[in-house]
Amino acid sequence: MSVHIIVCIKSVAKSAPRGVARRTPENSELNPFDRPALEAALQIKAQLGGSVTVLTMGPPVSMEVLAEAQAMGADKAVLVSDRALAESDTLVTSKVLVAAIKKIGRFDLLLFGTRTADSDTGQVGPQTAALLDIGFVSRIKEIDTKEGGWEIKRTIDAWEERWHIDAPAAATVDARAFHPRPVGLVGISQFYVQPDVAQWSLTDLQLMPQEVGLSGSPTRVAALEKIKRNRKCEMLAGEPQAQVENLIARLTARGALE
Amino acid sequence: MAEPFLNEKHRVLRRSVRAFCEQELAPIAAQIDQEARFPWEVMERMGPLGYFGIQAPLEFGGAGLDSLSYAITIEEVSRVSGAIGLCLSVHNSVALYPILAFGSPEQHQRWVPALAKGQKIGAFCLTEPNAGSDAAGITATALDQGEHWLVNANKVFVTNGGVADTCLIFVRTDPDAGPRGISVVVAERGTPGFVVGDLEDLCGMRANPVASIRLYDCRIPKDNLLGKTGMGLKIGLAALDTGRVGIAAQALGIAQAALDASVSYANQRRQFGVPLGRHQAIQMMIADMATQVDAARMMVYRAAWLKDQKQPVTLAAAQAKLFAAEAAGQVTDLAVQIHGGYGYSKAYAVERYFRDARVTRIYEGTSEVHRMVVARETLQGK
Numbered sequence: 001m002s003v004h005i006i007v008c009i010k011s012v013a014k015s016a017p018r019g020v021a022r023r024t025p026e027n028s029e030l031n032p033f034d035r036p037a038l039e040a041a042l043q044i045k046a047q048l049g050g051s052v053t054v055l056t057m058g059p060p061v062s063m064e065v066l067a068e069a070q071a072m073g074a075d076k077a078v079l080v081s082d083r084a085l086a087e088s089d090t091l092v093t094s095k096v097l098v099a100a101i102k103k104i105g106r107f108d109l110l111l112f113g114t115r116t117a118d119s120d121t122g123q124v125g126p127q128t129a130a131l132l133d134i135g136f137v138s139r140i141k142e143i144d145t146k147e148g149g150w151e152i153k154r155t156i157d158a159w160e161e162r163w164h165i166d167a168p169a170a171a172t173v174d175a176r177a178f179h180p181r182p183v184g185l186v187g188i189s190q191f192y193v194q195p196d197v198a199q200w201s202l203t204d205l206q207l208m209p210q211e212v213g214l215s216g217s218p219t220r221v222a223a224l225e226k227i228k229r230n231r232k233c234e235m236l237a238g239e240p241q242a243q244v245e246n247l248i249a250r251l252t253a254r255g256a257l258e
Numbered sequence: 259m260a261e262p263f264l265n266e267k268h269r270v271l272r273r274s275v276r277a278f279c280e281q282e283l284a285p286i287a288a289q290i291d292q293e294a295r296f297p298w299e300v301m302e303r304m305g306p307l308g309y310f311g312i313q314a315p316l317e318f319g320g321a322g323l324d325s326l327s328y329a330i331t332i333e334e335v336s337r338v339s340g341a342i343g344l345c346l347s348v349h350n351s352v353a354l355y356p357i358l359a360f361g362s363p364e365q366h367q368r369w370v371p372a373l374a375k376g377q378k379i380g381a382f383c384l385t386e387p388n389a390g391s392d393a394a395g396i397t398a399t400a401l402d403q404g405e406h407w408l409v410n411a412n413k414v415f416v417t418n419g420g421v422a423d424t425c426l427i428f429v430r431t432d433p434d435a436g437p438r439g440i441s442v443v444v445a446e447r448g449t450p451g452f453v454v455g456d457l458e459d460l461c462g463m464r465a466n467p468v469a470s471i472r473l474y475d476c477r478i479p480k481d482n483l484l485g486k487t488g489m490g491l492k493i494g495l496a497a498l499d500t501g502r503v504g505i506a507a508q509a510l511g512i513a514q515a516a517l518d519a520s521v522s523y524a525n526q527r528r529q530f531g532v533p534l535g536r537h538q539a540i541q542m543m544i545a546d547m548a549t550q551v552d553a554a555r556m557m558v559y560r561a562a563w564l565k566d567q568k569q570p571v572t573l574a575a576a577q578a579k580l581f582a583a584e585a586a587g588q589v590t591d592l593a594v595q596i597h598g599g600y601g602y603s604k605a606y607a608v609e610r611y612f613r614d615a616r617v618t619r620i621y622e623g624t625s626e627v628h629r630m631v632v633a634r635e636t637l638q639g640k
Binding site for chain 2: 025026029063064067068071182183184185186188189190192193
C-alpha cells in the first residue's frame with residue numbers, strides 16, 4: 001500500500017503590533033498548528049509508504065516554511081504565490097488551494113492544522129474539503145487505513161469517537177495528538193543544495209485576478225480595535241492568614257473556586 | 259534589524275535551532291549546570307539532526323553547511339546553554355575539522371562518519387600543566403617504534419575530555435626540532451594506556467565534561483598520524499582559526515541571552531514607581547549592552563563570511579573572538595547589576611551567563627594572545 005498525502009501549511013506572522021499581520025522574513029514562521037499535521041503525514045508515510053506533498057499559498061517568504069517542511073521529510077513542495085492574492089479571505093484561499101490540489105493530482109489524504117496562529121479562523125480546512133466535495137473530519141487524534149478509506153479517532157469531552165471516512169478524505173489534526181519532529185540541520189542543508197519547489201501563479205492555476213484578492217473575497221475585515229482591559233488592583237490588608245481567608249472567600253463568590 | 263550577511267537558509271536554520279534548543283535544552287540548562295551533568299539524552303537527539311557535523315560533507319552524515327550557518331548554530335545553542343555550545347564548537351571546529359582538512363581519505367572513512375553523526379565525540383588535546391599560551395612548550399612525546407607510536411602525554415583542561423572518543427593529541431615526534439617537531443596523532447578512548455582523568459570542577463561551562471587525558475606508554479597505530487610529522491603547529495593554527503569563529507559565536511550567544519534577560523527584567527521590575535527601564539542609569543547600561551552585542555555579531559558573522567569566501571581569516575577571527583569574549587564579559591556583568599540582588603541568585607539565569615562568559619576570554623587563545631595576533635597582523639609590512 002502506498003499513499004499520497006497533501007498537507008496545506010501556512011507562513012504566519014509572529015507578531016502584529018497594530019493588529020494587522022504583516023509577513024516579512026523577520027516576522028514570519030511556520031504556523032505552529034501545521035507542525036502536528038506535517039508530523040501526522042510523515043508518520044503515515046513511514047508506516048504505509050508513499051509520499052507527502054506540502055502546499056502553501058502566500059507571499060514569497062512562504063518559501064521558508066516549505067524549506068522547513070521538506071527538511072522534516074516532505075517529498076514535494078508547491079508554492080502558490082501572486083500579488084493578486086493579497087488580502088484574500090478564507091473562501092478565496094480555499095478556492096486557490098483547490099485549484100492547486102487539482103493540479104497536483106491524485107491524493108488519498110488532505111491534512112490541515114486546526115487553525116492559524118495569526119488569523120485564527122479555522123475555516124480553510126473545512127472550506128477546502130467542501131469545495132473538493134470530499135469527506136472531512138476535524139481534530140483527528142489517530143488515523144489508520146481501513147478498506148478503501150481511513151479510520152479516525154477523535155475525542156469529545158469524555159468520549160472517544162471512531163469514524164470511518166472514504167478516501168480521498170480531508171482532516172484537521174489535533175495539535176496535541178502528534179508531537180512534531182525537530183527540523184534538522186541536515187534536512188535544511190539538503191533543501192538549499194537544490195531547492196525543488198514548484199512555484200505557481202494565478203495563470204498556472206487558470207484563475208482570474210477578480211476571482212481572488214480583496215475583490216474576490218465575500219468577507220473582509222472592516223476594522224480592528226485593540227481591547228482595553230481596565231484592571232483593578234486591590235491590596236488586601238491584615239495578617240497573612242486573614243488575607244488568605246479573604247481571598248478564598250472572594251474567589252469562591254466569583255465562582256473561581258468551589 | 260536586517261542582517262547583511264545572512265540569507266533565507268540562515269534564517270530558516272536559526273529558527274529551527276532556536277526552536278530545538280528552547281524545547282529540549284532550555285528546560286534543563288540550569289540543572290545541568292548546577293549538577294555539572296552532561297545531558298546525554300539531548301546530545302543523542304542532536305546527533306541525527308546534524309549538530310555534530312555542521313560543516314562535514316553530507317555523504318559522511320554531516321550537514322554540509324557553510325561557516326555562517328556554523329556560527330549561527332553555535333550562537334543559538336550557546337544562548338540557551340554555553341556549556342553545550344562549547345561542546346559542539348570544539349567537536350566541530352578543532353576535532354572534526356582538522357581531520358577533514360588534514361586527514362587522508364582512509365582516515366576520513368575511519369573517523370568522520372561517526373564524529374559527523376554524533377555517534378562519537380571529539381576533543382583537542384594540546385594544553386599541558388606547563389604549556390598553555392606557550393603551546394610550543396609542550397613535552398608530550400611520540401616515539402617512532404616502527405609499527406606504532408609510543409605516546410606519553412599529560413593533557414589538561416580538555417573540553418569534552420570526560421566523554422570524548424576521538425582525541426587529537428599534540429606530541430613531539432622530534433624532540434630536537436623545536437616547534438617544527440610537533441605533530442598530531444589521533445588517539446581513541448579504550449586504547450590501553452589511555453586514561454581519562456577526573457572531571458574539573460569549574461566556575462562555569464559546568465555541564466561540559468572538562469577533564470585531563472593522559473597517555474601512559476600508549477601504542478597508537480602509525481597511520482593515526484594526522485598529516486605529516488612536523489605539521490602539528492600548522493594543524494593547530496588552522497584548527498584554532500576555525501575554532502575562533504565558533505568560540506566567538508558562543509560568546510555572542512551568551513551575551514545575547516544576558517541582554518534578553520536584562521531587557522525583560524528592566525521592563526518588568528519596578529522601583530521608585532516605574533519600570534527599571536525608565537531610569538537613565540539602566541537605560542545607559544542597556545544601550546551599551548545592545549551596542550556591544552550588535553558589534554560582536556557583525557564581527558563574528560564577518561569572520562565566518564570571510565571563511566566562506568575562502569579568504570584569509572586570521573585577523574578577522576582573532577578580532578571577532580577578542581571582541582565577542584570581552585563584550586560577553588561586560589554584558590554579563592551589567593546583566594547581573596541590572597538584576598540587582600536577584601542577579602546574584604541561582605534562581606535567575608544571569609549568574610550562569612556571567613560565570614560561563616568568564617572563560618571565553620581565556621580558552622582558544624587568551625585575549626592577550628589575540629591582541630598579539632591582531633597587533634602583528636596590523637603592524638606587519640607598514
